[in-house]
Structures are given as C-alpha cells and as structure tokens.
Amino acid sequence: MGLTAPLMVLLLASAASTGIAAGICPSVHSIYPCKCISTVLGLRVMCSGVRSPRALTLPFDILAKYPIHTLAMRKINFSITVDLFSGLNLVSIKILNSVYRVSEVTNKAHSTFLNLEEKLEVLEVSHTTLDFGNTNLGAMRRLSKMSIGDSSVDVLRKGWFDGLSDLRTFSISNSKLGHVEDEALSGLANVDTIELRSCHLGIIHRNYFPPIAYKLEELDLR
Structure with a gap:
C-alpha cells in the first residue's frame, strides 16, 4: 500500500523539523x-572565533535537532563548562588552535563532556593549550580514539583518564608536556595503540602506563 501525497508531505515535514532528514544543514x-x-559521513560543524559561551547558546539550541558527525571548535579562548555540548548529538569533537580550559565545577570530578557519555567516539586536539581541569573522560563509554598533537599540556593528569577502558588508540605527538602524573595512563587497560612521541620528556617512566595491557599492539615512544 503506497503513501498518499498528504501523508508523504507530513512525514517529510516532520523529519525536516527534527533534523532527521539526512545531509541537511x-x-x-x-x-x-x-x-x-x-x-558522506554526516554533518560537519565548525565554530570559530567565538568570544563567549553565550554566543553558542542559540546555534547549539538549533543544532541539537540535527545528528552531527563532527563538531570542530577553533580559536576558542574562554573557560569551558562540562555542559557546553550537552544538548548535541555528535560522534566526534575536534579542538583546534585554542586555549581550551574546562572550568572547575565542584571539588568532585565530573564527566568532561556531560551527556555525551554514550555518543562521543573520537576526540582530537591540535595546536591547543589544553587543560581538562578536575573532569574525567572515563565516563565516555564509546570513546575509542583520542589524539593530542602540536599542543601544550601543563600537567597530564591521572584523573582525566581513569576508567577510560574502551579507548583503543591514544596518541600525543609533537607536544609539550610540562609534567606527567604517576600512573597517568594506567586506566587505559584495553588500549591497543599508545603513542607518546616528541613530547619534550627527558625521562619516560614505566608507571605512566597500564600495569597490564593484554591488547597493546603498538607502543611508540620516539
């Protein structure tokens, strides 16, 4: 039984109003x-040169109705709160050419990206000064790939990665790490690739890494 013309119009209008229509920005x-x-992968959104979180309130309210594959944040130089992306439906976040600092919420650690725990799969940081504050990426249960490149991190904290058991690829390259906490990467129990290359570390200690990593296939410390 075919759809009548009025019903077809109604269905298309409904899909468009909720952002379901594939490939429509x-x-x-x-x-x-x-x-x-x-x-081909889906919608890619770039937000660049934003001066304050308030400037993102309206666009993010609109974008919340659309399935987004990649959200790129470029030249962001204000403190971020963990709920900034909480209304969005996305797969990948890219942070580029920014000073990206997550502001303290309370003394208790919070999820780094609130309400993306079952959505976020890829996190890429490039040419950025990075500080996740007292937040924790471990709640990102679908996060499988994380990379930091050509960036600066004052302190690589253990608390950021605790519980991040589903991560498969972790990479930091051509970046300046001021200090790495003991057992900083010990929570990456199921990782198969770890890269820690050209990070200005005089000594790389064994206790930075998981004590046992049965699935580890590649360890690149060049």
Missing part, C-alpha cells in the same frame, strides 16, 4: 558563528 544565519557542511 540548518540555515546559515541560524547557527552563526558556526558553519555546517554535509559530507
């Missing part, structure tokens, strides 16, 4: 200062 003006393009 919201209007350019509605998400400024962000931009959206459609790719």
Whole structure:
C-alpha cells in the first residue's frame, strides 16, 4: 500500500523539523558563528572565533535537532563548562588552535563532556593549550580514539583518564608536556595503540602506563 501525497508531505515535514532528514544543514544565519557542511559521513560543524559561551547558546539550541558527525571548535579562548555540548548529538569533537580550559565545577570530578557519555567516539586536539581541569573522560563509554598533537599540556593528569577502558588508540605527538602524573595512563587497560612521541620528556617512566595491557599492539615512544 503506497503513501498518499498528504501523508508523504507530513512525514517529510516532520523529519525536516527534527533534523532527521539526512545531509541537511540548518540555515546559515541560524547557527552563526558556526558553519555546517554535509559530507558522506554526516554533518560537519565548525565554530570559530567565538568570544563567549553565550554566543553558542542559540546555534547549539538549533543544532541539537540535527545528528552531527563532527563538531570542530577553533580559536576558542574562554573557560569551558562540562555542559557546553550537552544538548548535541555528535560522534566526534575536534579542538583546534585554542586555549581550551574546562572550568572547575565542584571539588568532585565530573564527566568532561556531560551527556555525551554514550555518543562521543573520537576526540582530537591540535595546536591547543589544553587543560581538562578536575573532569574525567572515563565516563565516555564509546570513546575509542583520542589524539593530542602540536599542543601544550601543563600537567597530564591521572584523573582525566581513569576508567577510560574502551579507548583503543591514544596518541600525543609533537607536544609539550610540562609534567606527567604517576600512573597517568594506567586506566587505559584495553588500549591497543599508545603513542607518546616528541613530547619534550627527558625521562619516560614505566608507571605512566597500564600495569597490564593484554591488547597493546603498538607502543611508540620516539
């Protein structure tokens, strides 16, 4: 039995209103200062030169209705709260050319990306000064790949990675690490690739890494 014309129009309108229609970006003006393009993988959104979190309130309210594959944040130089991306449905986050600091919420550690615990799969940081504060990535149960490149981290904290048992690939390359806490990466129990290359570390201690990593296939410390 075929669909009648009025019913077809109703279904298409409903899909468009909720962002379900595949490959369709919201209007350019509605998400400024962000931009959206459609790719084979899904929607890619870039937010660049944003001066305060308030500038993202309206565009993120609109984007919350759309399935996003990749959200790129570029030239972000203000403190981030853990709930900044909480309304979005996305797979990958890229942080580029930024000073990215997560502000303290309470004395208790919080999920780094609130409400993305069952969504976020890839996190990439490039040319950025990075500080996740007292938050924890371990709640990101689907996060499988994390990379930090050409960036600066004052202290690589153990608390950031505790519980991150599903991560498969972890990479820090061509970056400046001021200090690495003991057992900083000990929570990466199921990782198969660890890269810690050109990070200005005079000595790389064994206790940085998981005590036992049965699935580890590649360890690159060049």
